[in-house]
Amino acid sequence: MxxxxxxxxxxxxxxxxxxxxxxxxxxxxxxxxxxxxxxxxxxxxxxxxxxxxxxxxxxxxxxxxxxxxxxxxxxxxxxxxxxxxxxxxxxxxxxxxxxxxxxxxxxxxxxxxxxxxxxxxxxxxxxxxxxxxxxxxxxxxxxxxxxxxxxxxxxxxxxxxxxxxxxxxxxxxxxxxxxxxxxxxxxxxxxxxxxxxxxxxxxxxxxxxxxxxxxxxxxxxxxxxxxxxxxxxxxxxxxxxxxxxxxxxxxxxxxxxxxxxxxxxxxxxxxxxxxxxxxxxxxxxxxxxxxxxxLGREIAEIRGSWNEQVTARRDATDWRVLDVLIRQPLVDVPGLAAELNVSTANTGKALERLEANGIVLSAQVARNRRAWRAPEILELLDEFAEKAGRREVPRVEAEPPSR
Ligand SMILES: Nc1ncnc2c1ncn2[C@@H]1O[C@H](COP(=O)(O)OP(=O)(O)OP(=O)(O)O)[C@@H](O)[C@H]1O
CATH class of the missing domain: 1.10.3290.10 (Fido-like domain)
Known part of the structure; x- marks a missing residue:
């Protein structure tokens, strides 16, 4: 029983x-x-x-x-x-x-x-x-x-x-x-x-x-x-x-x-x-x-295409930036320099080269604050959210419980 x-x-x-x-x-x-x-x-x-x-x-x-x-x-x-x-x-x-x-x-x-x-x-x-x-x-x-x-x-x-x-x-x-x-x-x-x-x-x-x-x-x-x-x-x-x-x-x-x-x-x-x-x-x-x-397959595909796009030498900072962008697809120079433990000047140059290679895009995000983003990874995250998103409209909206 x-x-x-x-x-x-x-x-x-x-x-x-x-x-x-x-x-x-x-x-x-x-x-x-x-x-x-x-x-x-x-x-x-x-x-x-x-x-x-x-x-x-x-x-x-x-x-x-x-x-x-x-x-x-x-x-x-x-x-x-x-x-x-x-x-x-x-x-x-x-x-x-x-x-x-x-x-x-x-x-x-x-x-x-x-x-x-x-x-x-x-x-x-x-x-x-x-x-x-x-x-x-x-x-x-x-x-x-x-x-x-x-x-x-x-x-x-x-x-x-x-x-x-x-x-x-x-x-x-x-x-x-x-x-x-x-x-x-x-x-x-x-x-x-x-x-x-x-x-x-x-x-x-x-x-x-x-x-x-x-x-x-x-x-x-x-x-x-x-x-x-x-x-x-x-x-x-x-x-x-x-x-x-x-x-x-x-x-x-x-x-x-x-x-x-x-x-x-x-x-x-x-x-x-x-x-x-x-x-x-x-x-x-x-x-x-x-x-x-x-998601893993898509990331691997993007990473593979980046490998073709990068023009810098194999030992350049650019390659290490790519690894960070997979984890963190929006970065700024000070944060990235600290993460990679290289100078801000070198980090900035690497990002500029990656922008020229078509991998990142930069934009101002606040006063005196510029950020670089990897649009392909961001698009992938949005696609993930969409795939993950709801298929059916709920009967009852799950509002925070009333008090
Ligand atoms: N009959 C029910 N209808 C809707 N939600 C319910 C019901 N019973 C339990 N729940 C739970 O209550 C949660 C909502 O509670 P609460 O608003 O405190 O959580 P939240 O994290 O603020 O909101 P949400 O879960 O909507 O993101 C739902 O996610 C679900 O887990």
Missing amino acids: MIAWPHVSHESLPWASSAPLSVRARAKQPTEYESSLVPGIAEAPPTLHPDTLAAVDRATIAVTRFDAAQAASTLPLTPLLLRGESAASSRIEQLTSSARRILEAELLDTDGTGNAALIVAATAQMSAAITSNDPPGEAAVLHMHRLLLQGSQPEIAGRYREEAVWIGGSDAHPVDSLFTAPHHRHLPVLMADLQSWMRRRDVPALVLAAIAHAQFETIHPFVDGNGRTGRALIHTLLRHRGLTVNGTLPLSAGILRSPDSYFDALTSYRAGNIDPIVRLIADAALRATELGTW
């Missing part, structure tokens, strides 16, 4: 809005609401349908091969995949920006409020997720959340919420919501329980990561940024369990392909059915390996 997964129930709580309301709106406020009562999962046995297990198996093999191929590759693909992944994960929040704008925001270190700057913050978050060697847990979650929102919403960055959050329905109260997260008094126990789950060794990595993600979204521990932090968490877990050691898996692309299926899978999870979310994450992982392999 299948052992059921613990499902969410509800508790009735008194409702008192903390938001400033008009007299009319206040009169319409409910006095009670149903809040989710989320069970612990630390020791629950995940029983899955054989078809789901087969999908997990297929994805695990593909991810392991993809990761090994990245380790063997001479091209530094990880930074580009990381950029692509954080831009894709941010898309559900409707933050879209061209690769060029994102890289300019990074170069200029802007104040963290525009879309491009928010995606830069998401890249910092994702980077922490894929490089962390710490055991997965609450500290890692809080750290990733801080990285994501410290520039744009410092008052909530890296802090659990102390208020109700819900998805869908009215902005003024949670009564008609699609989902109301558990009361914040439960957060310490629920997050400690999730940490125990994340450290389990008796559950296959992809199953562990998918369920951790769904439980995290069900807990919804933050006022905002739960989706992006929860997707970064999947990366932390896959790395911790040794599935992705060498590179980044562009997973969010697969998750975003059908936002409705994603939201439905989270809804099923709350009802005690873990198969849809595990299946969705396994399929997204499989698609991620295809997308990542495509």
Whole structure:
């Protein structure tokens, strides 16, 4: 007999809005609401349908091969995949920006409020997720959340919420919501329980990561940024369990392909059915390996054509600039000179030669600030974002939960 997964129930709580309301709106406020009562999962046995297990198996093999191929590759693909992944994960929040704008925001270190700057913050978050060697847990979650929102919403960055959050329905109260997260008094126990789950060794990595993600979204521990932090968490877990050691898996692309299926899978999870979310994450992982392999092939092609275009001698700085441009397709002279450890004069000359060779283009990005970009790599990143982008229009816009 299948052992059921613990499902969410509800508790009735008194409702008192903390938001400033008009007299009319206040009169319409409910006095009670149903809040989710989320069970612990630390020791629950995940029983899955054989078809789901087969999908997990297929994805695990593909991810392991993809990761090994990245380790063997001479091209530094990880930074580009990381950029692509954080831009894709941010898309559900409707933050879209061209690769060029994102890289300019990074170069200029802007104040963290525009879309491009928010995606830069998401890249910092994702980077922490894929490089962390710490055991997965609450500290890692809080750290990733801080990285994501410290520039744009410092008052909530890296802090659990102390208020109700819900998805869908009215902005003024949670009564008609699609989902109301558990009361914040439960957060310490629920997050400690999730940490125990994340450290389990008796559950296959992809199953562990998918369920951790769904439980995290069900807990919804933050006022905002739960989706992006929860997707970064999947990366932390896959790395911790040794599935992705060498590179980044562009997973969010697969998750975003059908936002409705994603939201439905989270809804099923709350009802005690873990198969849809595990299946969705396994399929997204499989698609991620295809997308990542495509990106690698395209990069290799561009790098090959650059080799034909460069006219400088084999020992010139120009060749080393090419390697940086693959990782960082928009650079300025001081940053590039520091990275290559050569003079700014030599760096400038190399960039001018590469511009004459048709590899880079320069433009002013701010007052007295010039940047050189590799348009082919930027176009490739935009194409990646498009391939990764959503195919279906979601039924419900995933607005940040109302407060
Ligand atoms: N029924 C649901 N409908 C939509 N989203 C849901 C649902 N249940 C859970 N979620 C999760 O809530 C996330 C949105 O929460 P929140 O706005 O805090 O995250 P975000 O990172 O700021 O935004 P986004 O995920 O849209 O980029 C979704 O990404 C999804 O993971």
